[in-house]
Amino acid sequence: MNRPHARFDRGQTDDLMAFLAASPSPYHAVANAAARLEKAGFEEVAETDSWDASTGGKYVLRGGALIAWYVPEGAVSHTPFKIVGAHTDSPNLRVKPIPDSGSHGWRQVAVEIYGGPLLNSWLDRDLGLSGRLTLRDGTTRLVNVDRPLLRVPQLAIHLDRSVHTDGLKLDKQRHLQPVWGLGDAHEGDLVRFLEQELGLAAGEVTGWDLMTHSVEPPSYLGRDNEFVAGPRMDNLLSVHAGAAALAATASDALDFIPVLAAFDHEENGSQSDTGADGPLLGGILERSVFARGGSYEDRARAFAGTVCLSSDTGHAVHPNYAERHDPTHHPRINGGPILKVNVNNRYATDGSGRAVFAAACERAGVSFQSFVSNNAMPCGTTIGPITAARHGIKTVDIGVAILSMHSAREMCGAEDPVLLTNALASFLES
Template sequence: MSAPVTAAALAHADDLAGFVAAAPSSFHAAAEVARRLTDAGFEPLDETEAWRVTPGDRRLVVRDGAVIAWVVPGGATADTPFHIFGAHSDSPGFKLKPQPTTGRAGWLQAGVEIYGGPLLNSWLDRELRLAGRLVLDDGSSVLTATGPLLRLPQLAIHLDREANDHLALHKQTQTQPVWGLGNAASADLLAELAAAAGPDVDPARIRGYDIVTADAAHGAVFGKDDAFFASGRLDDLASVHAGLVALEAHEHADASHIAMLAVFDHEEVGSGTRSGAAGPFLADVIERIQLGLGADREQQLRALAASWCVSSDVGHSVHPNYVEKHDPVVQPLLGSGPILKINANQRYATDAAGAAAWHGWCDAAGVTSQEFVSNNAVPCGSTIGPITATRLGMRTVDVGIPILSMHSARELVGTADLLALSRAAAAFFAG
């Protein structure tokens, strides 16, 4: 049975909509997490400088499109363990290619390549933004985000009478969005991005860029009793936001563990980067905190053995039009609470101990949890959970909220589930 959508749940969804609008790329997501936590009293650190760790610290560090933030309790010692809530900042879509200003037949187009595994047809006939970072000739980076600029117009039914029977987009020739009219030789898409970054950014100074597309529409609550919330990038900004809200409000009176939010980039393309979960970022930050607390190797290993990671990413809700694609018994539903994700082949890191711990945190939060397991004939994806467990040897459990239209340009979740996940994250940080 679905949970009622309370005023608090609506306020949380509205806050998420604003967060998504402010985070059209992974770089913007990391920056927005850092901005909000800084406003909440966290101190940003620089990886290139020496860190001094003191019990009572509330700190954060950004690495490209990833961010890690933590609260060191007042009674922390060299072997204090960690409670880490992990999520990712990137989403499937399109990424700008080199020499991006292209065009044909009087149209200006953007040269893009496919990033991750987007549901391609969902990007048709909607206004899109470009967002990401520009790296200038002095090595500095600036964030940029346009307003609605691009569109992938679908071919009219009159010109493809079989489109409703088998729509299949060619990944090169039919995925290049339009952004204006004219001759590509006299246009400059990078100049548009420079202008969006600010009046002081000269496009001639741009030496590199990481720019992606994002749906320009704002997130919205709708449906009977406001049951649904739709937005772009809910995979996985819904989890990032849940952990952010929980950490913003977290107090450090409990000396039993260090509460940490770890937001990684590049999950949708395998996580194997310096800012991805398979890279060294999390291990680097943990080690620097431990060294700052005076830990030797023995104490470091004891702390990791007693630590927990909750890996939070969206999972499939049962779809009423495709029920046969789901497990015939275990069928999580939007609005009925967060999900515990289970897979026999360890695509998720959850085991019995993790399941028991997760249910305990949900009970403490007053949250009902569901379970997700795949249909045996329909393999599931994976998450940062198994990567974190493998790299650090840390007990890890995979969770999330149920979703429809995963990897669409605009995804659908239950309004009540958003706040429920954040409350479970808060209980995890607290206990």
């Protein structure tokens, strides 16, 4: 198929920075990705409605997850899928069910640790509050207090002289509770504050999924602006690239169905109705097959021909800790996307998967790098092995190399988001 390749430039990085700033929670991330897809002609479909065989771009939203796909003209019931997988959640501090706490004249917000954040990166940082509110009538509202509201104050050096000899030691229960006011804590204070922020009547909010975020905006960094510093690159960088690639490559000239699968809850195991280890993706792909008149046999044929690129951030070689990396695998910032390999299946890539990604990169004119963990260091994992095992589809783990992963503020190369998006677009259109 000889279609012109969709190419992205440095403006993609500018748009990524805007996306990061506007997406402090998974719920905001999927809303913003959906808005970009709608601009490209995609339409939301409800899971509770009956689906038909209509063609074109469609997407489903469920909480902090988004599944979007494009059915080209001429697609048959056993047409295979090409999937870009990613996740919308990032490690942070999340508000507890009884949020109002405090002591010694300080009003605080009770938080729980979500995922595996670098705890010290949340100290002495101006924090906002964002997420989803559920109202008495069952509807939901997004909330984003994107101004300095909370802070986790670090203990002064004068009160902990041992920090230089013994290192910083943080108790997750006692030392990470942010302050946000003076006086005695009163039940309902935080929820009433948020109701006022949104112009809601008192008592209208009956449920919440809230989290903190750094209010410092993303920015270019470096002598020549060759870096980007910002929050939630793990893994909104991939969500943003996947949405851009899908919007740009959706076409009736395709002989497969391109898909973006952006899941929630990857940072704590993916086991939820919106996580990669849940039924969401499989159910939607199956309904797409059946809506086009397919049988279980057609579903099996479609899945057998399906390929997924699981895109997540990985570790660039750190100049101060190079010994922590494998000595022959040193992914570099702005060196192009990385191909992740682990023979113990912490990543899903095998040799044939490497060939798929290599072909996409070659067509896009993008160089890629290989990543493998140091044998003496535990290897992380992604949605890749989960997707492969749960659905029986070929899956390849890729991503962008960054520094400060799981910090409140991470760092990538300014060129790498462009290179990743071009590689994903090549994969989806080839």
